[in-house]
Amino acid sequence: MSIERLNHERDLDDQFRSLMEGLRTTLPGVQVLFAFLLVLPLQNEFGSISTVERLVYYLAFVSSAGATVLLIAPSVHQRIRASRTGISRRHERHVIAAVQLANAGTAVFVVALTSSVYLVSTLVYESAIAGFAAATLAAVAGATWYYLPLVRWRQPGRDDPPR
DSSP, X not given: OOHHHHHHHHHHHXXXXXXXXXXXXXXXXXXXXXXXXXXXXXXXXXXXXXXXXXHHHHHHHHHHHHHHXXXXXXXXXXXXXXXXXXXXXXXXXXXXXXXHHHHHHHHHHHHHHHHHHHHHHHHHSOHHHHHHHHHHHHHHHIIIIIIHHHTGGGSTXXXXXXO
């Protein structure tokens, strides 16, 4: 095996390990939210929420479940590929697919978070404040999770190492 090929495989392995580390910090948040949403309908007060609040609850619940599936998928792929096919995780397509799944899971998680904030806020305050709280959370998540890494840090000079 050539040195160049070996370095490429190490690079892919490093990228995959880095992604897995990131998912280990993201998944507990998604799972805690999902657990909260699982028990919410079992509370006595749940029966008194409005139709809109029920729809928002269901959106939060389904998107939280969807985020869980998408964020766990790369780890499942790794286990299935290694034991069944013998195909190394060092394949570039696998790393790309894992990153795409993680990105999709994160986007769906923003929907779950925003919906949950809206739902809980409507139970505490009026819907205008709830809408503001949800919109603010969505804006902060959009700015910190997407704008900074995709736009801000791609501007010339931003990716240059410090001197």
